[in-house]
Amino acid sequence: MCADTPDYKDTLTLPKTDFPMRAGLPKREPEWLDRWEKIGVYDRLREKEGRTPFILHDGPPYANGHLHIGHALNKTIKDMIVRSHQMMGHDSRYVPGWDCHGLPIEWKIEEKYREKGQDKDQVDVIDFRQECRRFAEGWIDIQRDEFKRLGITGNWADPYLTMDFHAERVIAEEFMKFLMSGTLYQGSKPVMWSPVEQTALAEAEVEYHDKESFTIWVKFAVATDGELQGAHVVIWTTTPWTIPSNKAVVYGEDISYGLYEVTDTPEECWANTGDRYLLADKLAADVFARARLDDGMWRRVRDVTSDELSGLSLKHPLAGAEGSGGEWDDLRDFRAADFVTDEEGTGFVHCAPSHGMEEFELYRDLGMLEQVITYNVMDDGSFREDLPFFGGKRILREKAKKGDWEGDANAAVISKLTEVGGLLARGKIKHSYPHSWRSKAPVIYRNTPQWFAAIDRPVGDGQDEHGRTIRERALKSINELVKFTPASGQNRLRSMMETRPDWVLSRQRAWGVPLTCFTKKGALPTDPDFLLRDPVVNARIVEAFEAEGADAWYKPDAKARFLGKNYDPEDWEQVFDILDVWFDSGSTHAFVLRDRADGTPDGIADVYLEGTDQHRGWFHSSLLQACGTKGRAPYRNVVTHGFTLDEKGNKMSKSLGNTIVPEEVVKQYGADILRLWVAQTDYMADQRIGPEILKGVADSYRRLRNTMRFMLGALAHFDESDRIQPAQMPELERWVLHRVAELDQVVRDGYARFDFQGVFQALFNFATVELSAFYFDIRKDALYCDGADSDRRKSALTVLDILFHRLTTWLAPVLVFTMEEVWLERFPGEGSSVHLVDFPDTPADWSDTDLAAKWADVRRVRRVVTAALEVQRREKVIGASLEAAPVVHVDAGTKAILDTVNFDDICITSGIRVTTDPSPAEAFRLPEVEGVGVVFEKAEGEKCQRCWKILPDVGRHAHDGVCGRCDAALG
The missing domain is CATH 3.30.2320.20 (Class I aminoacyl-tRNA synthetases (RS))
Structure with missing residues (x-):
């Protein structure tokens, strides 16, 4: 530019905005949270009339610790569903809730007593329960603030708590429906039992980890006269502690068995030359190898038929042992069973029906339970004190030692079997084994009296459109009434429901809702009058619970108070087991969806969303509970997400130092970056997160923020009078409108299908590739350099306004803070918020495929x-x-x-x-x-000093150094 050439910068319509390039989210996000609370955004949305309700029912987190990354993922997905459906025209209500009862909280309170050397059982039960309540209340307040900091919208002022008095009343009331319908019964069967926590566990409370177990090959001598007398049937087990409870051995009718003889032995071997063993042919070589017998040291004598086996009886290896007191002298039952295979072991299975479900069911169906059930193992996993050789020995330690829970019971059993010559071989095996997800200790199968809900027994009179039994109703719901996202969830839940046993409802703890029922003294569980079924008694109980909570059950006068004058308290036992906490959370549809004003009239939610583990957890228990009380599933959609791993795909653990804490991400980047990570990931599979991944997310955010900043800068010059109708726009603008029409459908369909990754990816590519790198890049010239009356410029501004309203609302369910910031930059009114508006309607005629x-x-x-x-x-x-x-x-x-x-x-x-x-x-x-x-x-040509184009006509117009277009714009 020559010295005398004018500076045309001030004649350009340059972008104008205070919207900062740097977001400063960690500092600014709390300001928006305060603003939303001040203007009452959630409540104002509820005031919108004539909208169809949409209810996502919150699966309650447990109130006992700070949030982890899984919580953040879960609640953010829920929030995106709630917000997007609200902005698509629904009345999308969200009531957050908490699971407050149960062992983890009780365990924490017990720890306090243990540290003081006090016995929890010596503390008044109501005082103890009140301590548990206060503990839960403290964590609810902490977690509520942590959830709100993530931008989660909802009725935070009035959440639901399973320990609220009304909730405890309804949980008891729902339990009583099982009582009155005939599906409740008391039975004795093996259940998963935690010796450490001394309570039964549900399948959902169990997780599987690798465990190293002892494995032994045990000899049972044939006692029957004949050619096989003196031979040994060999069994294999990974639970030596169950051998003292052995009552039988079973075989498979279709398995090929043989009689084998030892012909030679090496040193350090428990077999003797001439010993004879009955083994499955397919497994014999492996068994002898375990016994350190090489090929050539044993031979197969002959076949042993199923008919021959059926005539045998066996001796327990401890039979006749000195000091046994005759404990194991009775002959062991020996029969065929269809669960025996020759895939591993020996082809024979030792049966301790008190500690194995298949064996229990076998002898139950034979009517022989009384002969085979033992009570050798106590609540704490120790053998009964008077059990010969093993009294007081523990299956597990009371506390783990360097991660090892192994007690002294297995070693004692192995030692005794060795002493009496009952072992053929021993070893160790690493296998997947059930552990309590709370204490992380292994669990055992143990026969105990428990309360069950029968899932194959007719519910009441069995007259229901969805089926006669709980299982029938559940399967119909899965197959016909519920949509699963992803679709694989249907098969997963169906397969579980097809094979699951009766529901164990009882727990032997103190903090929870009790099983509000009475049993008649002296009556057997099979007697018709064993359980008291009286609606008047039930009504007294629920009335008391509504006013006083479940503590009313534990007051000294509770039995007489609830039984009333029609029953003598001396004739009845009050049940003090508490309900499985999964029954609590499974009942939430009743006291949240059905009973609250912000619930739903039919008590059915549009969506339940949780992690894939909840197919055997909350989805499962809610389905069982609702099918038992209302006949069908309490949800129309089940959506599941995967688990969160570190950047390398490893499971997160504190010991590995690879955990990502939501609070730390929020402090460094802001909650919107965490939310954006959720939107960018395929949450239905396992996701990865870590420092490098978060850097990439932050970069995506920066690019998107720049797109919004460009629009804000240009729209500072937009006036409603500048609006141009699409028919008068240039083709480029009409092409953008076509893309808007396409995206409107993508966004609405994607949000309706809970496909946030698909929605965000489409919007991100549109904003950064089609807009920033294409349309904006092209139209900068017109926006900056065209004259004020240019239709091309006005068309571009009109399109930018259209884009602004759609991008801010379309992205608002994901980037709740940033889109609010963008919105307020243009519409800064006191009550203004992007979260108060809906997605704009998009005219169909904007679509132009040609x-x-x-x-x-x-x-x-x-x-x-x-x-x-x-x-x-x-x-x-x-x-x-x-x-x-x-x-x-x-x-x-x-x-x-x-x-x-x-x-x-x-x-x-x-x-x-x-x-x-x-x-x-x-x-x-x-x-x-x-x-x-x-x-x-x-x-x-020359460079135009205003628009910088190089054109032949520059310098030939009234204004120095400009092209014809710029000369006209200068007037």
Whole structure:
């Protein structure tokens, strides 16, 4: 520019905005939280009338610790569902809740007593329960603040708690429906038992970890007279502690068995030459190898048929042992069973029906339980004190020692078997084994009296449109009434429901809702009058619970108070087991969905969403509970997410130091970055997170923020009077509107299907590729340099306004803080919020597939031009694309298309020539774009000092140093 050339900068319409490039989210997000609370956003949304309710029912987290990354993932997905459905026109209500009863809290309170050397059982039960309540209340307040900090919307002022008095009343009331319908019964069967926590566990309370176990090959001598007398049936087990409870051995009728004889023995071997063993043929070689007998040291004598086996009886290996007191002298039962295989072990299975469900069911069906059930193992996993040789020995330690829970019971049993010559071999095996998810200690199967809900017994009179039994109703719900996302969840839950046993409802603890029932003294569980079924008694109980909570059950006068004058308290036992906490959370549909004003009239939620583990947890227990009380599933959609791993795909653990704590991410980046990570991931599978991944998320956020900032800067100059109707817009703007119409459908369909990754990916690509790198790049010139009355400029501003309203609302369910910031930059009113508006309706006539096809061709050619110019820029031939005026070689059809658009503007060059001449050899080409060649040429003329285009007419107008377009804009 010459010294006397005017500075035209002030004549440009440059972007104007205070929206900062740097977000500063950790500092600013709390300000928006305070603002939303002040203006009452959640309550104002509830005031919108005539909207269809949409209810996502919250699966309650447990109130006993700070949030982990799984909590953040879970609650953020829920929040996106709630917010997106609200903005699609629903009344999308969300009541957060907490699971408050149960062992983890009770365990914490017990620890306090143990530290003081006190016995929890000596503390008044109501005082103890009150301590548990206070503990839960403290964590609820902490977790509520942590959830709110993540931008989670909901009725935080009035959440649901399973320990609220009304909730405890309804849980008891729902239990009584099982009592009154005949599905409740007391039975004795093996259940998963935690010796450490001294209570039964549900399947959902168990997780599987690798465990090293003792494994032994035990000899049971044939006692029956005949050729096989003195031979030994060999069993294999990984639970030596169950041998003292052995009552039988079983075999498979279709398995090939043989009689084998030891012909030679090495040193240090428990077998003797001449010993004879009955083994499955398929497994014999492996068994002898375990016994250190090489090939050639044993031989197969002959076949042993199933008929021959059926006539045998066996001796327990401890039979006749000195000091045994005759404990094991009775002959052991020996019969066929269909669960025996020859895949591993010996082909024979030792049966301790008190500690194995298959064995229990076998002898139950035979009517022989009384003969085979033992009570050798106590609540703490120790053997009864009077059990010979093993009294007081423990299966597990009271506390783990360097991660090892192994007690002294297994070693004692193995030692005694060795002493009496009952072992053929021993070893160790590493296998997947059930552990309590709370204490992380192994569990055992143990026969104890428990309360069950029968899932194959008719419910009441069995008259229900969805089925007669709980199982039938559950399967119908799964197959016909519920949609699963992902679809694989249906098969997962169905397979569990098809094979699950009766529901163990009772727990031997103190903190929870008791099983509010009475049993008749002296009656057997099978007697018709064993359980008291009286609606008047039930009504007294629930009335007391409503006023006083479940503590009412534990007051000294409770039995007489509830039984009333019609029953003598001396004739009845009050049950003090508490309900499985999964029954608590499974009942939430009743006291949240059904009973609350912000619930739903039919007590059915539109969505339940949790992790995949909840197919055997909350989804499962809610289905069982609701099918037992209302006949069908309490949900219409079940959505599941995977687990969160570190960047390398490893499970997170404190010991590995690879955990990501939500609070730390929020402090460093802000909650919106964490929410954006959720939106970018395929949450239905396992996800990964870590420092490098979060850096990438932050970069995506920065690019998106720049897109929004560009719009805000340009729209500072937009006035409603500038609005141009689509029919009068240039094709480029109408192409953008077409893409908006397409995206509107993508966004609505995606949010309706809970596909946040799909929605965000579509919006991110649109914002950063189609807008920032294409449309905005092209229209900067018109926005900055065109005159105020330019229809092209007004069209661009109109489109930017349309884009603003859609992008801010479409992205608001994900980036709740940032889109609020963007919105308030334009609409800063006191009660203004992007979260108070809906997605704008998009006219159907914006869609123009013919125009879209044409502009796909335009953009295809533009890609080649842009790439060709980038080569020149890298080689320092030019500094900017406006210095170029390339020649573009295309076919006639493409030329006809390009001749109808300002292709030089589209390519951001000062000039361009499109020709059908054959491309010269030196032309630039892209392999993936056929039929396009670009020959670089520099633009001719002078540089316009206002728009920077290089044109021949610069300097020939009234205003110095400008082109004709700029001269006209200057007036």
